[in-house]
Amino acid sequence: xxxxxxxxxxxxxxxxxxxxxxxxxxxxxxxxxxxxxxxxxxxxxxxxxxxxxxxxxxxxxxxxxxxxxxxxxxxxxxxxxxxxxxxxxxxxxxxxxxxxxxxxxxxxxxxxxxxxxxxxxxxxxxxxxxxxxxxxxxxxxxxxxxxxxxxxxxxxxxxxxxxxxxxxxxxxxxxxxxxxxxxxxxxxxxxxxxxxxxxxxxxxxxxxxxxxx
Amino acid sequence: xxxxxxxxxxxxxxxxxxxxxxxxxxxxxxxxxxxxxxxxxxxxxxxxxxxxxxxxxxxxxxxxxxxxxxxxxxxxxxxxxxxxxxxxxxxxxxxxxxxxxxxxxxxxxxxxxxxxxxxxxxxxxxxxxxxxxxxxxxxxxxxxxxxxxxxxxxxxxxxxxxxxxxxxxxxxxxxxxxxxxxxxxxxxxxxxxxxxxxxxxxxxxxxxxxxxxxxxxxxxxxxxxxxxxxxxxxxxxxxxxxxxxxx
Numbered sequence: 001x002x003x004x005x006x007x008x009x010x011x012x013x014x015x016x017x018x019x020x021x022x023x024x025x026x027x028x029x030x031x032x033x034x035x036x037x038x039x040x041x042x043x044x045x046x047x048x049x050x051x052x053x054x055x056x057x058x059x060x061x062x063x064x065x066x067x068x069x070x071x072x073x074x075x076x077x078x079x080x081x082x083x084x085x086x087x088x089x090x091x092x093x094x095x096x097x098x099x100x101x102x103x104x105x106x107x108x109x110x111x112x113x114x115x116x117x118x119x120x121x122x123x124x125x126x127x128x129x130x131x132x133x134x135x136x137x138x139x140x141x142x143x144x145x146x147x148x149x150x151x152x153x154x155x156x157x158x159x160x161x162x163x164x165x166x167x168x169x170x171x172x173x174x175x176x177x178x179x180x181x182x183x184x185x186x187x188x189x190x191x192x193x194x195x196x197x198x199x200x201x202x203x204x205x206x207x208x209x210x211x212x213x
Numbered sequence: 214x215x216x217x218x219x220x221x222x223x224x225x226x227x228x229x230x231x232x233x234x235x236x237x238x239x240x241x242x243x244x245x246x247x248x249x250x251x252x253x254x255x256x257x258x259x260x261x262x263x264x265x266x267x268x269x270x271x272x273x274x275x276x277x278x279x280x281x282x283x284x285x286x287x288x289x290x291x292x293x294x295x296x297x298x299x300x301x302x303x304x305x306x307x308x309x310x311x312x313x314x315x316x317x318x319x320x321x322x323x324x325x326x327x328x329x330x331x332x333x334x335x336x337x338x339x340x341x342x343x344x345x346x347x348x349x350x351x352x353x354x355x356x357x358x359x360x361x362x363x364x365x366x367x368x369x370x371x372x373x374x375x376x377x378x379x380x381x382x383x384x385x386x387x388x389x390x391x392x393x394x395x396x397x398x399x400x401x402x403x404x405x406x407x408x409x410x411x412x413x414x415x416x417x418x419x420x421x422x423x424x425x426x427x428x429x430x431x432x433x434x435x436x437x438x439x440x441x442x443x444x445x446x447x448x449x450x451x452x453x454x455x456x457x458x459x460x
Contacts, residue, residue, distance in 0.1 A: 057352075057353050057354060061311070062269075062358055063309065063311025063312070067310055067374070067405050070406075071372040071373050071374060072368055072372045072374060073371075073372035083353060083356065084314075098372070102269075102270060102273060103274055104268065104269070104270020104271055104274065105270075107271075107290065110268075110274075110275070110288075110290075112292050113271070113288065113292045113439050113446065114274065114275055114439055141264070142264050143264050143355060144354055145290075146354075146357050146358070155274075156370075157279045157368040157372070158279075159367055159368060161280045161367075162277060162278065163274065163278055164277050165274065
């Protein structure tokens with residue numbers, strides 16, 4: 001299997017869409033389908049939440065996922081688990097190397113804490129998530145926003161317990177691909193953060209590809 | 214700060230217990246590991262608007278740490294301080310390891326149900342916290358990544374997670390000074406990454422005390438510029454003048 005270098009045949013593509021920098025995106029990936037996120041221009045954090053599309057109270061759990069694999073970083077082979085400890089998706093391809101799930105999503109409020117009070121008015125991932133939740137009618141609210149995955153984001157932790165956002169390790173065209181084990185509602189914020197290196201200080205578009213063999 | 218006059222109440226919890234209650238702004242909750250090796254899975258919610266709750270990522274990235282000790286504070290998802298860790302004899306509290314569930318406990322420790330062993334039946338973190346959340350109208354949606362007081366997870370450079378045995382000794386305690394009126398839910402089930410094959414959750418002591426007023430040179434408030442801004446957000450939420458950080 002060397003899909004990393006192969007084009008996906010058009011006939012197998014279910015949906016393909018470029019998500020602009022700073023935009024939200026929501027889509028249902030069916031069980032068995034593959035979901036690829038392409039970092040088109042490099043070092044673009046893609047803040048992502050997953051829900052069981054048939055019962056959104058079941059959702060991605062960062063802690064169940066990392067304790068299940070005994071490692072805080074996500075890459076090929078990582079099983080993305082729900083709060084009920086069910087496998088939701090498995091990462092089957094990863095040309096970036098590793099992805100974060102401890103760094104959370106930026107919000108207007110956390111921006112006031114991390115940078116300065118007047119940063120409240122900058123665009124943030126939580127604003128994108130809330131916009132998406134109100135636009136698509138799943139009856140979900142802020143309570144449904146738990147800890148997310150940050151694809152293509154680099155948050156190293158040291159054995160002494162230091163944690164910080166570091167320069168990205170992604171590059172133009174790198175991608176991560178998952179295979180869904182259940183019908184999965186995907187909620188994405190293509191991160192608009194300008195105050196730290198998570199987007200290389202220059203948020204850029206990403207491409208979503210859902211396909212099936 | 215723990216003289217007899219300041220104590221409001223004190224209760225002992227057995228291992229495998231679950232508990233919830235309200236801690237008011239200006240009071241301190243001391244959690245004591247009675248025998249050593251305890252684990253206390255805990256979450257905090259703003260009692261006025263419970264969708265405001267402990268946020269692990271914001272807490273960690275705001276203070277550039279992967280664990281909690283004094284003078285760290287616990288941030289809410291709204292940029293405010295739920296509580297400050299004002300004293301800590303243990304030195305490391307986990308907030309990335311999560312909780313156990315029924316299937317994990319059954320696989321690790323076997324089965325012991327109520328009918329067989331009455332109140333010694335095997336407890337797990339998930340069901341215990343859900344039990345307490347439901348009492349406040351909260352549910353699984355509110356069960357976000359929690360704090361595991363007294364437990365230590367070491368993360369290697371390659372990301373591997375190791376449970377460090379013996380992190381907490383008998384008598385170790387941590388003092389949480391509440392900066393907001395909070396619903397606190399907690400469970401004393403074993404840590405999910407505790408490698409012991411023996412079901413042996415440990416007892417704890419909870420003691421609530423009146424806290425001294427927070428001064429502008431407070432170690433938790435001054436720990437990071439981020440903390441100063443989170444205290445600012447907290448003060449104005451309560452309609453109080455924020456601290457003066459000019460000196």
